[in-house]
Amino acid sequence: MRLVVLIALLAVLLAACADRAAGKFGEDLYRLECAGCHGADLQGRIGPAIGPGSNAARNLSDEQLRGVIVVGPGSMPGYSRLSDEQVDSLVAYLRERQGVREDASAYHR
Numbered sequence: 001m002r003l004v005v006l007i008a009l010l011a012v013l014l015a016a017c018a019d020r021a022a023g024k025f026g027e028d029l030y031r032l033e034c035a036g037c038h039g040a041d042l043q044g045r046i047g048p049a050i051g052p053g054s055n056a057a058r059n060l061s062d063e064q065l066r067g068v069i070v071v072g073p074g075s076m077p078g079y080s081r082l083s084d085e086q087v088d089s090l091v092a093y094l095r096e097r098q099g100v101r102e103d104a105s106a107y108h109r
């Protein structure tokens with residue numbers, strides 16, 4: 001019986017890791033921290049649209065995206081409390097949703 005519980009726990013852990021590798025980490029962060037202002041579909045609400053075809057998709061480099069997230073321009077709050085890993089995974093998530101880079105796997109850790 002104990003073994004069954006242990007195996008079940010391991011399976012849950014592995015699934016959590018797989019989600020994270022697939023960018024789920026960034027997606028969760030986005031929903032939690034950003035969607036209220038930028039919209040669940042990155043379509044913009046209080047903040048500007050940052051999805052496909054937006055200024056952020058066309059004109060901002062990954063480095064600039066990182067800068068925006070950490071510093072927070074204008075009335076956007078800065079997220080300096082997020083770890084590098086969290087910011088990376090947010091950038092990877094944005095890029096995936098923007099369709100800017102098909103394979104963002106290099107940005108998932």
Ligand code: HEC
Nearest residue numbers: 033034037046047048050055056068069073074075076079
């Ligand atoms: C309280 C509302 C709010 C929250 C929360 C917020 N933003 Fe923003 N965001 C804004 C506003 C407003 C701007 C425009 C700021 C300016 O340029 O004056 C902006 C700008 C941006 C831009 C640059 C857009 C461009 O075209 O230059 C990006 C990228 C961005 N936000 C991403 C994020 C991400 C990722 C998060 C979550 C970590 C987030 N924002 C959280 C309000 C918000």
